[in-house]
Amino acid sequence: MTFVLLLVVPALLFPWAAGTGARRLAQVLPPRAACWVLSSAAVLLAAGTVSVLVALFHVPFLASLEQLPLTRVLKVWPAAVPVACAAGAVLLVQLVLLVRRWLQHRSLLRRAWLAADGGTGDGDLLVLPGRDVDAFALPGYRGRRGRVVITSGMVRSLKARERAVLLAHERAHLAGRHHLLSAVVDLASVVHPALRGLRDALAFHLERWADEEAAAVTGDRRLAAAAIARAALAGPSHGRTGGYPLLSATSGPVPQRVEALLGPEPGSPRGSARRAGAAALAVTVIAAAMAALALAYGLHEYVEHAARQLLGKPRGDADLWSTLDALLGSRA
Incomplete structure (x- = not known):
């Protein structure tokens, strides 16, 4: 039992430490790299958590798989069934929440496309009539390619050059395909509460990524900053279009985004010490995420080793149960 705990507890606690490290790393990386670090960390940590729960869930079923009396196994590890039931319950809740979140995504996307049907435009641009002030990137749906949706109210709120910045932002x-990264991390956040912080951090860095792309297209960082600020002030204060699947230039912490646009371009040389620090932090985050997966894999291998030991000895052998006892570490 001691050995199992040594594998399980760190694997379930790693996401808290690794998530914090990933967010700190994202702060010193260019927006694009930050988004990939956050997305990768979320996927790795969620996979590690699920792997541990699956391993715990099937441990007590070794007896039935090997046609051994479960009662004898419970003498060695009395907590096997309660632990498996708890792991199974958590997995079931996670599955229900994942399906529910995915259906919410699809429902929001479907409603957005129904609303966009009333728009007019050409190419990838749709203009919706009305006084609402809004703009967002609408991902593809059921064979339709993605569109940039902007309301007439937003068009009237911006100057011509500012509208170009806004369109470049949404096209970025x-x-x-930022909505895919956003969706993956949003779904991963259902698996472990520590990953919710990665979801919020990713939303900010996705907007920063699009901000930098818009600044590069227009060739004027100050214009880009002014356009984002004006669009946010004119847009909906309640953030109706923020988040997956409708990414909007008016969402997220706009003051920090504007401040970043008024500064130098990300990725410009700022000293070897900072680059070395970012590299060290990246190694730490990746190592933490991989360690969670390694611990989960180790638990699976541990269970399979126990099964092989059981198969390798005759059932009447007096050493059979001492072997299982040693493998589970209940006497440690």
Whole structure:
């Protein structure tokens, strides 16, 4: 039992430490790299958590798989069934929440496309009539390619050059398929509560990524900053279009985004010490995420080793149960 705990507890606690490290790393990386670090960390940590729960869930079923009396196994590890039931319950809840979140995504996307049907435009641009002030990137749906949706109210709120910045921002979301990264991390956050912080951090860095793309297209960082600020002030204060699957230039912490646009371009040389620090932090985050997966894999291998030991000895052998006892570490 001691050995199992040594594998399980760190694997379930790693996401808290690794998630914090990933967010700190994202702060010193260019937006694009930050998004990939956060997305990768979320997937690895969620996979490690699920792997541990699956391993715990099937431990007590070794007896039935090997046609051994479960009662004898419980003498060695009395907590096997309660632990498996708890792991199974958590997995079931996670599955229900994942399906529910996915259905919410699809429902929101479907409603957005129904609303966009009333728009007019050409190419990838749709303009919706009305006084609402809004703009967002609408991902592809059921064979339809993605569109940039902007309301007449937003068009009237911005100057011509500012509208170009806004369109470049939303097109960057579509070209980079940012909605997929957002969806993956949003779903991963259901698996472990520590990953919710990664979801919020990713939302900010996705907007920063699109901000930098818009600044590069227009060639004027100050214009980009002014356009984002004006669009946010004119847009909905309640953030109706923020988050997956409708990524909007008016969402997220706009003051920090504007401040970043008024500064130097990300990725420009700022000293070897900072680059070395970012590299060290990246190694730490990746190592933490991989360690969670390694611990989960180790638990699976541990269980399979126990099964092989059981198969390798005759059932009447007096050493059979001492072997299982040693493998589970209940006497440690």
